[in-house]
Amino acid sequence: MSDGSTVLVIGGGATGTGIARDLALRGVDVTLVDRGGLASGTSGRSHGLLHSGARYAEADAPGAAECLTENRTLREIAGECVRETGGLFVRLADDDADYFEEKLDACEAVGIETERLDGDAARELVPGLSERVVEAFRVPDGVIYPSRLVAANAADAERHGADVYPHAPVEGIEVAEGDGDEGDEIADGDENGGGVVGVRVGGEVDDTLEPDYVVNATGAWADRIADMAGVEVGMAPSRGVMVSVEHGGLGPVLNRCRDPDDGDIVVPHDGEVVLGTTSVPVSDPDDYETADWEVERSVEECAAMLPAVADAPEVRTWWGVRPLYAPEEAGSDRRGISRGFTLIDHGDEGVPNLFSVVGGKLTTYREMAEVTADRVCERLGVDEPCETAAERLPGADDPAELDVFVERYGGANPTDLDVAGAADD
Structure with a gap:
């Protein structure tokens, strides 16, 4: 192939495709590559929650506010890519009442709309909700x-x-070594700037590309790409299990209102619910063990909120790997690692045309892409605004068109196989 790309984006999850879209809308020449079909990494192996920000409100108010803003944006631009279900945080009788109050107060401080319910009102909203639920509050999850x-x-x-x-x-x-100052422009082959001069890409490309800038948007695999370029990132990935079972009629997302733990979320689909999840550190996002106890514990804990799922037929089970960024991480418990995102400029490591964008959440992918595209455009001298918060996605109003896109780029992934893959049945 003939490579005329200005920017090469590596990684075809939500963040990578979001970056490619953002740059293309600004008129930048961009090429996106992925190894195994789009969304085949973390994005398509999640529980698929559209965060309201409530899960992080008391621990990370700025991050919660980011989720709330992007939640509202996606409702405007994404159409049938999202589903507006609402969410419910529930407290069981043996859960900490003070934590419930702290969570509720934090949501209100962030600006997350809430509605407090007693146990009976919650059960009226969610038929089959456990009798152990003593109180709850509503949030705009999806x-x-x-x-x-x-x-x-x-x-x-x-x-x-x-x-x-x-x-x-x-x-x-x-990577070529340069003798210029850190951050020198290297576009158009500035021999003094150093940096990435070639990227060998296999598969359907089978060529060496020579982009001016490279964006590493590979999530949990970011260290692997960074190693190829001789730079460091510092990921601390953890695996989590999701179990989809037959259960129709659940309206809102259910969240257990307690300190984050295994089996504290139930996400509704059409005729199914997704139960999750666990958090177990892994050293290799491609090669890790899985354990039956993760499935059993997730089902058991979710059944404490919605008892019927304990005996519901299992449809499919999958594990995903969280792209947690923690360069100083030493401990084994990674639940406390920030879900915020970081854009790393590798110029101080002698590779000024390489960026890595790491961390973050599926809900905030568009903001991550905007921040990354802003930085790349600044380097390129492109003075065009971001348009992705206002421009609706193609096919947003037509599920069939969206699912044609899905098939074009590799097919549906486990998170939404029952929805995006329904046309294949």
Whole structure:
């Protein structure tokens, strides 16, 4: 192939496709590559929660506010890529009442709309809710169908001139040493700037690309790409299990109102609910053990909120790996690691045309993309505003069109296989 890309984005999850879309809308020449089909990493192996911010309100108010803002944005631009279910935080009789009050107060301080309910009112809202629920409050949570969301972003990027290759693994990165000052421009082959001069891409590309800038948006795999370029990131990935069982009629997302723990969320789909999750550190996001106890514990704990799921037929089970960024992480319990995102400029490591964007959440992918695209455009001298918060995604009003996009880029992934993959049945 002939490579004329200005920017190469590595990683075809929500963040990577969001970056490609953002840059393409600003008129930047961009190529996106992924190794195994779009959304096949963390994005398509999550529980698919559209965060209101309530899960982080008391521990990370700025992060919660980011979730709330992006929640509202996605409701406007994403159409059938999301589902507006609402959410419910429930306190069982043996859960800490002070934590419930702290969570509720923190939500209100952030600006998250809440409605307090007693146990009877909560059970009226959610038939089958446990008799052990003594109180609850409503929040504007929802559901994301990541296969659709990612595919729609990729399709819009292509419509605006981007090249998207879902089956094109990066096999190596060539870096040239420079003798210029840190952060020198290297576009157009500035020999003094140093940095990435070639990226070997296999699969359907099978060529060495020579982009001016490279964005590493590979999530839990960011260290692997960074290693190829001789730089460091510092990921601390953890695995979590999701179990989808047959259960129709659940309205809102259910969240256990307690300190984060295993099995504290139930996410509704059509005729199914997704139960999750666990948090177990892994050293390799491609090669890790899974354990039956994770499935059993997640089902048991979720059944404390919604008893019927304990005996519901299991439809599918999958594990995902969280792209947690913690360069100083030494402990084994990674639940406390921030879910905020970080944009790393590798110029201080001698690679000024390489960025890594790490951390974050599916809900905030668009903001992550905007911040990254802003930095890249600044380097390129592109003075065009971000338009992704206002421009609706293609197919947003047509589920069938969205699912055609999904098939184009590799098919539905476990999180929303029952929705985005329904046309295959």
